[in-house]
Amino acid sequence: EAQVTQNPRYLITVTGKKLTVTCSQNMNHEYMSWYRQDPGLGLRQIYYSMNVEVTDKGDVPEGYKVSRKEKRNFPLILESPSPNQTSLYFCASSADRAIRELFFGEGSRLTVL
Amino acid sequence: DAKTTQPPSMDCAEGRAANLPCNHSTISGNEYVYWYRQIHSQGPQYIIHGLKNNETNEMASLIITEDRKSSTLILPHATLRDTAVYYCIVQAFSGSARQLTFGSGTQLTVLP
Numbered sequence: 001e002a003q004v005t006q007n008p009r010y011l012i013t014v015t016g017k018k019l020t021v022t023c024s025q026n027m028n029h030e031y032m033s034w035y036r037q038d039p040g041l042g043l044r045q046i047y048y049s050m051n052v053e054v055t056d057k058g059d060v061p062e063g064y065k066v067s068r069k070e071k072r073n074f075p076l077i078l079e080s081p082s083p084n085q086t087s088l089y090f091c092a093s094s095a096d097r098a099i100r101e102l103f104f105g106e107g108s109r110l111t112v113l
Numbered sequence: 114d115a116k117t118t119q120p121p122s123m124d125c126a127e128g129r130a131a132n133l134p135c136n137h138s139t140i141s142g143n144e145y146v147y148w149y150r151q152i153h154s155q156g157p158q159y160i161i162h163g164l165k166n167n168e169t170n171e172m173a174s175l176i177i178t179e180d181r182k183s184s185t186l187i188l189p190h191a192t193l194r195d196t197a198v199y200y201c202i203v204q205a206f207s208g209s210a211r212q213l214t215f216g217s218g219t220q221l222t223v224l225p
Contacts, residue, residue, distance in 0.1 A: 004156070033212060043157070043215040058212060090156050099204070099213055102149075104156025 002027045006091050006105035013081060014113050021076040021108050023091030029103070031094040032074040033058070034066065036087040037107075043090070049074055081112040116140070116203040122220040125195075131188040133219055135201030138182045144205045146177060147213065148186045150197040157200065157215070160186065191223045 004025045013019055025032065033048040035058075045058030049068040063085055065077040074093075078085060091105040118136040125131040137146065147162040161168055161175045163184075168175045174187040188195055200218040 037154075042217055045212045048211060056211070088154060092156070100162070101159045102157070102213055104158070106156050107154060109154075 002103070004091055004093055004103050004105040006089070006108045008108060009106065010109050012111045012113065015082055016080050019078050019081060019110075021078075021089055021091075021110070023074045023076065023105060024072050025074075025091075025093040025103070026072065027093065027095065027103065028071065029093035029095050030071070031096065031099055032068065033092045033094075033102075034064070034074070034076050035090045035092065036060065037090065038087050046076065046089075078110075081110075083112050086110060086112050116214075117201045117216055119199075119201050119216065119219045121217065122222070124222050124224055125188075125191045127193060127223050127225050128190055131191040131195065131221055131223070133186040133188075133199050133201075133221060134183065135186070136183045137201070137203045140181050140203050141205065144203045146175065146184050147202040147204060148173070148175065149200045149202065149213075149215070150195075151200070151218070152194075152197040160199075191221075193223050193225065195221065196223045197221060 007022045030051050034046040035043045037043050044060045046064050047058050047066040049055045052071050055066050089108045092102045094102050145162050145164050148160040149157045151157040160172050163175045177184045198218040198220050200215050202213050
């Protein structure tokens with residue numbers, strides 16, 4: 001089954017404790033992206049990747065890092081999480097760089113205390 | 114400035130057609146209209162997209178006006194599971210596209 005898989009789905013952590021949210025897609029997609037969703041602010045892009053070893057900042061990249069060492073994986077790294085990073089996170093992928101159809105993961109709800 | 118304008122909420126009776134409008138009066142000739150939906154904090158789901166011709170798939174129909182300044186997404190027989198936020202997005206096909214930009218969408222509630 002074609003899918004985008006995120007882990008963990010739910011996480012409660014404390015300020016400053018490094019964490020990684022993994023994202024994996026099994027569709028051989030070139031394009032991958034991370035969004036965060038907050039009430040009243042909608043979906044905002046954090047980082048995106050056009051292909052392996054090619055990443056770039058989205059609209060809200062501060063406090064986040066990403067890597068794209070393999071085509072299927074695009075982890076989101078919070079080196080020193082803060083409470084303002086409490087959010088619902090979505091990973092998405094698309095077959096090509098034109099982003100004609102985005103496939104989203106189920107989401108990761110992160111709470112930073 | 115927002116590229117699209119959608120009503121914040123709509124209701125529809127179960128079994129009836131749901132018609133969701135979207136205004137995009139500043140759309141450019143090379144921009145497509147996309148529709149996605151998000152069911153209660155799940156990941157958004159692609160529905161359909163089109164350029165100027167009407168489009169239909171197993172989920173919905175997309176009607177784009179001749180001047181392309183507005184469009185309507187039609188769910189022909191709405192069910193309770195169609196209750197979701199529906200996003201209308203205008204975006205050009207481009208090899209250098211960064212993202213699809215989601216607005217606030219329309220909350221569709223299908224009533225029993």
